[in-house]
Amino acid sequence: MGNLQNNLFDIFYMDTLACSKTWIHSLDPRAKVLTTLLFVGIVVSFGKYEISILIPFMLYPVIMITWANLPIIYLIKKMVLLMPFAFFIGIFNPFIDRDIILKIDLTFISLLDIARFVDLTKFIEIMGLQNSTGVIEISGGWLSFFSIMIRFSLTVSAALILISTTGFDSVCLALQKFRVPSPFIVQLMFLYRYMFVLIDEASRMVRARSLRTFDADSKMRFSLFVPMIGQLLLRTLDRAQRIHLAMCCRGFDGHIQMVRKMSFGMKEILFIAGWSFVFVMFRLYNIPLNLGILLSKLY
Amino acid sequence: MHMADALISPAVGCTMWVVTASLIGYCSKKVKSEMYDEKVPLMGVLGAFIFAAQMINFTIPITGSSGHLGGGMILSILLGPHIAFLTMASVLTVQSLFFADGGLLALGCNIFNLGFFPCFIAYPLIYKNIVRKVHTQPYSHQNQQKKDKYILIGALIASIVGLQMGAFAVVLETLFSGISELPFGTFLLMMQPIHLAIGVVEGVTTAAVVIFIWKARPEILDSALSTSSLSNSKLNSNSKSLSIRNVVIGVALATILTGGVLSWFASSNPDGLEWAMFKTSGVEELKTQEGIHTSLSAIQEKIAFLPDYGFKSNELSESNKSSENPNLVDSDSNIVNAGTSVSGLVGGTLTLLFTVVIGVALKRRKSKITIS
Amino acid sequence: MSHHIVQADNLHYIYPDGTIGLDEISFKIHHGESVALVGSNGAGKSTLLLHLIGCLTPTKGDIRIGDYPLNKKNLKAVRRSTGMVFQDPDDQLFMPTVFDDVAFGLINFGVPESEIENQVMKALEIVGVPHLSKRSPHKLSGGEKRAVAIATVIATMPDILIMDEPSSNLDPASRRRLINLLKTFTHTKIIATHDLDMALEICERTIVLNKGGIIADGNTKELFHNEKLLLESGLEKPLTMQGLR
Known part of the structure; x- marks a missing residue:
């Protein structure tokens, strides 16, 4: 119960974030939806051992968060809370895929004087990597594991940024403009609207029960669970009927229209084009690698 | 699930x-x-x-x-x-x-x-x-x-x-x-x-x-x-x-x-998007890029990170890369160029730092504007 | 349109399970009148209101709203001329934002798009909450929700306002604001309520229901002095009158 209510506060908070007034917020929702989809699509299109090439993509969340003035600590916290899922799936990889596919010559690194700042040998010990003759050998499993984690944070942050800069109803409107069938859009809007009402109702029922059970942490029995859910369902059905009445009284005849001004102007085109260009560049050129090569040449 | x-x-x-x-x-x-x-x-x-x-x-x-x-x-x-x-x-x-x-x-x-x-x-x-x-x-x-x-x-x-x-x-x-x-x-x-x-x-x-x-x-x-x-x-x-x-x-x-x-x-085409890019940009550009170190090393790095691992990727790299650029497959793809991977590591760290710096700088500028 | 009469003629309604909902209800409400509908829980107030907006069809009897008899054919026209404020504002505010909610009725009744924003803001200004237009309904307080619910109804400029317990769940200040607001409306008003003090302030006429039938219909002040009648119908003398003995 606590969990879902916390989630509700989360949604509340993200809703509030979506109401702020930065120029990112004022962009047409369609531009943000498209950019997010492109971002997610490109990020997941990499091979499973890619790590370095994914790093530049962090620029997108970082810049969006600062432009849109989002609370970075909050978003990171939210992401960390979601981590375990990807972690548990990904963590199998290092155990199964043990072929060494990456070797890093430590002697080479010592040339770069990095060893002065980071004690790599300790790092290697902690990571449980084999260390033979100054060469770190990293198995494919570890690479793909880190790749999964990076992808996960990138895609999740993109979704969170979308929702907290745009707001759910604007995302729905954007989807409607993209020709998503209207029953589905209406369904999404109603679900979102009444989620708050019904979760509130459910939590009141749960609270009422726990106040009448004198054993503090007594478990909910199945025989109690069923009538409770049943009651909630009946109330929900009644509510649906009342809402339908209220809709009919205001002339509802099966169509829901909304008058919203949406303007897809120069700003939106530049936003999409700019990010698309950046993403494609990041996709085509391994910037970190080239940077590294450049640097090592200087030495 | x-x-x-x-x-x-x-x-x-x-x-x-x-x-x-x-x-x-x-x-x-x-x-x-x-x-x-x-x-x-x-x-x-x-x-x-x-x-x-x-x-x-x-x-x-x-x-x-x-x-x-x-x-x-x-x-x-x-x-x-x-x-x-x-x-x-x-x-x-x-x-x-x-x-x-x-x-x-x-x-x-x-x-x-x-x-x-x-x-x-x-x-x-x-x-x-x-x-x-x-x-x-x-x-x-x-x-x-x-x-x-x-x-x-x-x-x-x-x-x-x-x-x-x-x-x-x-x-x-x-x-x-x-x-x-x-x-x-x-x-x-x-x-x-x-x-x-x-x-x-x-x-x-x-x-x-x-x-x-x-x-x-x-x-x-x-x-x-x-x-x-x-x-x-x-x-x-x-x-x-x-x-x-x-x-x-x-x-x-x-x-x-x-x-x-x-x-x-x-x-x-293991990298669909890239393939599409090359396709649209034409062979000419590909050729001119071949000489450029960056593009070459990018592909090289790809092979380094995707070595002959299992039959599938083997087949992959054979059938596809060879047609595009036979030289690359001939080069010993199983042995990873240590220099390349270190470059990746160093460059990646730098890029990460760079990203953070950009974020902080943007934030700074922003708060300055709001203060003044 | 000059006579916004609400007329019920010998209304009977029996629920599918056999309970009597309405029993021989007849009344006539004239243009501009404010009528309070009072009675204990289950006396039939809500059932009557549902009949007036055509959501329930009487088993026997007729309803006339304005110039039309209430039937399937006239339903849309009747609904256009009546506005119903439901008891739970959450049922009435179903759109993503306050603006969309107020605009909902306008769009359905075919108001041209260019005028919609204007009329929405006008309705919100009347109820005193123009600043809420961009907010989502789930983030409003109880009083704000009620105000917006009223705005959604008056936006379409109905002739007759029908309200179910408008003052329930409101804090005293919000209730006072609501009463003052309702006093300024010149619509024909039918208000079902348990809040007799509010009825006393707003409505000059009161209909008392008991077990589905009308047991009294007359001047509000006079009726509320009749303690026997009030007791019989599960009510109590309004607090403001208790001191005036």
């Missing part, structure tokens, strides 16, 4: 998106054609109900773990498969956007796994067929027990089958994506039994709630059943079963078609 973006390849993700989108389109059309206006609020509020109902947990005896109401099956029983599918889709969409359950690319998979199987397979083929026998009789004390039993059996089997299929789909999708290393068999052995247990819990709760509703307000179920499912299907059972069959066939075709095209595209 929810699929996650990180575990899914674009080919699988897109295939399932196409399949799910066409299902949503089909259901929307279907729903619109039958007494839609009354159902608008009903669908929405029941979607919210699924959320709220998940707050109420009961304790499963002996195990000590807790269970709650599942979604797809009870919605199908209350509203019929089409509305139930749309409602499940909306629930999962909200979850993916706010709780980042799954993610955007995996949304197609999740809607399919958790919506399609219970609504379009388990409900019409199993639940309906079992409950049909007792449905036409009015609810009375004589046949009450018999009815309860049929509902329980129907919901139980349908839930189990629906979830087993969903779990199997998760395994298949993960396998085809090839991001996770879990072997097919192990994953399958992990997923199926867990979902058997979940299916039993979902079946029992669904049946209990349906029986509760039937006793308290029989007209709700009657009207729900008559508008879009049972009695209707009795009148014209031919057309009804045909429509379900059409859905299944359509879905299968869409999956095979999109999946086939995309996987062909992906397998013959």
Whole structure:
């Protein structure tokens, strides 16, 4: 119960974030939806051992968060809370895929004087990597594991940024403009609207029960669970009927229209084009690698 | 279980998106054609109900773990498969956007796994067929027990089958994506039994709630059943079963078609986008770039990170890279150029630092502006 | 349109399970009148209101709203001329934002798009909450929700306002604001309520219902002095009158 209510506060908070007034917020929702989809699509299109090439993509969340003035600590916290899922799936990889596919010559690194700042040998010990003759050998499993984690944070942050800069109803409107069938859009809007009402109702029922059970942490029995859910369902059905009445009284005849001004102007085109260009560049050129090569040449 | 973006390849993700989108389109059309206006609020509020109902947990005896109401099956029983599918889709969409359950690319998979199987397979083929026998009789004390039993059996089997299929789909999708290393068999052995247990819990709760509703307000179920499912299907059972069959066939075709095209595209060109880029930019540019160190090392790095690992990638690099640039394959692809990987490491760290610096700088500038 | 009469003629309603909902209800409400509908829980107030907006069809008897008899054919026209404020504002505010909610009725009744924003803001200004237009309903307080619910109804400029328990669940200040607001409305008003003090302030006429039938219909002040009648119908003398003995 606590969990879902916390989630509700989360949604509340993200809703509030979506109401702020930065120029990112004022962009047409369609531009943000498209950019997010492109971002997610490109990020997941990499091979499973890619790590370095994914790093530049962090620029997108970082810049969006600062432009849109989002609370970075909050978003990171939210992401960390979601981590375990990807972690548990990904963590199998290092155990199964043990072929060494990456070797890093430590002697080479010592040339770069990095060893002065980071004690790599300790790092290697902690990571449980084999260390033979100054060469770190990293198995494919570890690479793909880190790749999964990076992808996960990138895609999740993109979704969170979308929702907290745009707001759910604007995302729905954007989807409607993209020709998503209207029953589905209406369904999404109603679900979102009444989620708050019904979760509130459910939590009141749960609270009422726990106040009448004198054993503090007594478990909910199945025989109690069923009538409770049943009651909630009946109330929900009644509510649906009342809402339908209220809709009919205001002339509802099966169509829901909304008058919203949406303007897809120069700003939106530049936003999409700019990010698309950046993403494609990041996709085509391994910037970190080239940077590294450049640097090592200087030495 | 929810699929996650990180575990899914674009080919699988897109295939399932196409399949799910066409299902949503089909259901929307279907729903619109039958007494839609009354159902608008009903669908929405029941979607919210699924959320709220998940707050109420009961304790499963002996195990000590807790269970709650599942979604797809009870919605199908209350509203019929089409509305139930749309409602499940909306629930999962909200979850993916706010709780980042799954993610955007995996949304197609999740809607399919958790919506399609219970609504379009388990409900019409199993639940309906079992409950049909007792449905036409009015609810009375004589046949009450018999009815309860049929509902329980129907919901139980349908839930189990629906979830087993969903779990199997998760395994298949993960396998085809090839991001996770879990072997097919192990994953399958992990997923199926867990979902058997979940299916039993979902079946029992669904049946209990349906029986509760039937006793308290029989007209709700009657009207729900008559508008879009049972009695209707009795009148014209031919057309009804045909429509379900059409859905299944359509879905299968869409999956095979999109999946086939995309996987062909992906397998013959491991980097679809890049391939498209080169294709559009033409060979000329490719040639001029060949001399440039950066582009060459980019490809080289790709080989370094994707060595001959397993037969699949071997075949891949042979068939594809060789045609593009034979020199690269000849170079010893199994031995990783230490210099290259170190460059990647150093460059990656630098890029990361750079990103953070940009963020901090932007933030600074911003706060300065607001202060002044 | 000059006579916004609400007329009920010998209304009977029996619920499907056999309970009597309405029993021989007849009344006539004239243009501009404010009528309070009072009675204990289950006396039939809500049932009567549902009949007036055409959501329930009487088992026997007729309803006339304005120039039309209430039937399937006239339903849309009747609903256009009546506005119903429901008891739970959450049922009435179903759109993503306050603006969309107020605009909902306008769009359905075919108001041209260019005028919609204007009329929405006008309605919100009347109830005193123009600043809420971009907010989502789930983030409003109880009082704000009620105000917006009223705005959604008056936006379409109905002739007759029908309200179910408008002052329930409001804090005293919000209730006072509501009463002052309702006093300024010149619509024909039919208000079902338990809040007799509010009825006393707003409505010059009161209809008392008991067990589905009308047991009194007359001047509010006079009726509320009749303690026997009030007791009989599960009511109590309004607090403001208790001191005036």
